[in-house]
Amino acid sequence: MLTTRKLATAAVAGLLLAVTACSSQGGAQSAPGASGGASEGESFTIAMVTHEAPGSTFWDRIRAGAEQAAEQHGIELKYSNDPDSGKQATLIQNAIDSQVDGVAVTLANPDAVGPTLAKASDAGTPTVVFNSGIDVYQDYGALMYFGSDESIAGQSAGTRIAEAGGGKALCVVHEQGNSSLETRCEGVKKSFPNTENIQVNGQDLPSVQATIGAKLAQDSSITDVVTLDAGIATAPVAAKEGSTSQARIVTFDLSPEVVRAIKDKKIEFTVDQQPYLQGYLAVDSLWLQLTNGNDIGGGSPVLTGPSFVNATNIDAIAGYAANNTR
Numbered sequence: 001m002l003t004t005r006k007l008a009t010a011a012v013a014g015l016l017l018a019v020t021a022c023s024s025q026g027g028a029q030s031a032p033g034a035s036g037g038a039s040e041g042e043s044f045t046i047a048m049v050t051h052e053a054p055g056s057t058f059w060d061r062i063r064a065g066a067e068q069a070a071e072q073h074g075i076e077l078k079y080s081n082d083p084d085s086g087k088q089a090t091l092i093q094n095a096i097d098s099q100v101d102g103v104a105v106t107l108a109n110p111d112a113v114g115p116t117l118a119k120a121s122d123a124g125t126p127t128v129v130f131n132s133g134i135d136v137y138q139d140y141g142a143l144m145y146f147g148s149d150e151s152i153a154g155q156s157a158g159t160r161i162a163e164a165g166g167g168k169a170l171c172v173v174h175e176q177g178n179s180s181l182e183t184r185c186e187g188v189k190k191s192f193p194n195t196e197n198i199q200v201n202g203q204d205l206p207s208v209q210a211t212i213g214a215k216l217a218q219d220s221s222i223t224d225v226v227t228l229d230a231g232i233a234t235a236p237v238a239a240k241e242g243s244t245s246q247a248r249i250v251t252f253d254l255s256p257e258v259v260r261a262i263k264d265k266k267i268e269f270t271v272d273q274q275p276y277l278q279g280y281l282a283v284d285s286l287w288l289q290l291t292n293g294n295d296i297g298g299g300s301p302v303l304t305g306p307s308f309v310n311a312t313n314i315d316a317i318a319g320y321a322a323n324n325t326r
Contacts, residue, residue: 044102045076046286047095048279050131051088051108052081053175053203056231058253058275062131064324065279066104073287083175085112092116102126102286107133107140108178114140126289130282131275132180134301143289144296146281148273148305150180154187156306157226157250157271162192164248164268167223169195170215174202174232181228184252188226195226205235213239216247224248230255230270237266254309254321262314273305276325 048066052059063079070077078100080091085108093116095103103120107113107129114136120127121141129137130146137145161169169192171185176199189195198215200208212235216222225236225247233251240247251258252271261267281302288294296302309317320326 042291043074043076044287044290045078045098045100046070046102046104046283047078047080047092047098047100048104048282049088049091049095050079050081050106051083051085051113051178053083055203056229057255058229058231061275061324061326062279065276065281066283067279068276069280069283069287073284075283075287077283085109085177089113089116092120096120096123096125100125101290102128104128104130104282104286105142106131107137108175108180110136110140110179117142126286128282128285130278131273132178137301144285145301146278146285146304147301149301149303150183151187151190153252153271153273153306154184154189155191156187156308157184157252158188158191158195160269160308161188161224161226161248161250165223166192166248167194168219168221169224169226170212170219170222170247171195171197171226172208172212172228172232172236173197173199174208174227174229184228185226200232202229202232205232208232208235209239212236213243216240216243216245220245222247224250224268227251229253230258233258233261233267233270237261254317254326256321259314259318259321262309262311263318265311269308269310271305272307272309272326274307274326275304277304 066077082088082091089112092105096119103125105117110133117127118140127142128144129142134145134149171188173181175181185197200211227233230251230253234257236249248268250268254270254272258267258270285296317326
């Protein structure tokens, strides 16, 4: 399965080159002599519904990628979000009722959101899933998935911790009920068994810092702290500075703060799932499906990560992060 996923991911690079070449000539155009493609001037409305929580800058890059693809293809993008899974399902139903041409969603809580997504598929509206829901997206009729395999990402992080001589890892879960976050921690523990999870409220950073600080003071055997979002990564950095702990800080995703912390050697590395790419591919793939009947991935998820960023490559990537595309 992993080999298939790698091949599917590699295929996307060629696809993006082809799409870029097309869009540079004025957006949604059919190839000469082609039939069944989008006619000149034809446009579509695509709904993107996520579990974005207030204050999370991670989703800025998702939206930047989605908006770039929408602009290239003359698509009207309707973005909405709610961290409450029931309300997210309602937003999807609203999109169905408004008769959009395609739907892209995240499935952080598939049991609550998936059945509503299936209604769109059952009605003949093409749907894709991105960011979360890699193991269940096909159960709800979605055609494609774009994102990281969270288990593989977690295992990769755990392997790096082990190779660095780690003794005990603390995995910080900042959003209760988010299956993707739990899977990341499970992955870390699979390759680095001495891993303990801790639950915090990601929308209250001072509380997160205090909780991690107390844990570091209580347990001197902790050698590594793993946060699962760039917005949370500053909390253990600050907590460590106020203690005698020498624990290394590891995180997922990028932000200007994480870029600076990696440069300052306050964060060892981050596991980047490339959210800009997820947003871009979700919209781009729906346009290709609507205009040319294309499916991407050959029935398997298309992986956008894990991609590791540390002191060895941060200078090359920092500019992209500043542009909100990494």
